[in-house]
Every structure is written in structure tokens, then in C-alpha cells.
Amino acid sequence: MVRCGWEKCTVEIRRSTLVDHLRTVHELDFASKTKGACGWNGTCKWIQASSLRKHFLEKHLDLPPVACPTCTSTFGRGDSLRRHLEG
Ligand SMILES: [Zn+2]
Ligand SMILES: [Zn+2]
Ligand SMILES: [Zn+2]
Numbered sequence: 001m002v003r004c005g006w007e008k009c010t011v012e013i014r015r016s017t018l019v020d021h022l023r024t025v026h027e028l029d030f031a032s033k034t035k036g037a038c039g040w041n042g043t044c045k046w047i048q049a050s051s052l053r054k055h056f057l058e059k060h061l062d063l064p065p066v067a068c069p070t071c072t073s074t075f076g077r078g079d080s081l082r083r084h085l086e087g
Helices: 015-024 049-060 078-086
Strands: 035-037 046-048
Touching: 015 049, 035 049, 046 049
Parallel strands: none
Antiparallel strands: 035 046
């Protein structure tokens, strides 16, 4: 569980449902082309809405390493794992 840090929100939610929570409760439009301020703890700069999802997962949710399904390697980010699998 992780505590939502959006503005005054203190709801505890599962990491996997955070994006849904942000979208429904805080009305974030992840598909928007406009820039918006990240309201998480009020510490972030204005960022592109389309990159908000990634932003939250990388900056505000200390995600556990992603394990490779075919070997014992772990990666800090899904991107790295994808490259590993492709390479
Ligand atoms: Zn919240
Ligand atoms: Zn942020
Ligand atoms: Zn591997």
C-alpha cells in the first residue's frame, strides 16, 4: 500500500490502482496534451500530462525492481527490462 500524496489526499491505495485513483478522484487527464502541475506533495514542476503516469510511477512510487521472466536479472524500470528482452 502507498499513501496518496496528491495535495491534501491521504488515502491509502494499492500501487496498481494509483493511476485509476488519480484519474477518478483527482480528475487527472493522462491523455491530455496540455501541461499540468503535479500536485504530489507540491514539489514537482509542471509536466506534460501524457507523461504523468510514468512520472508517478518513477518519482512517487518507489517501485520494486522488475524481474525478467526468463532469467534472474532484475531491472529498475520496465523500459530496461523491455530492452533486455528485445536485445
Ligand atoms: Zn488521492
Ligand atoms: Zn510529481
Ligand atoms: Zn533475462
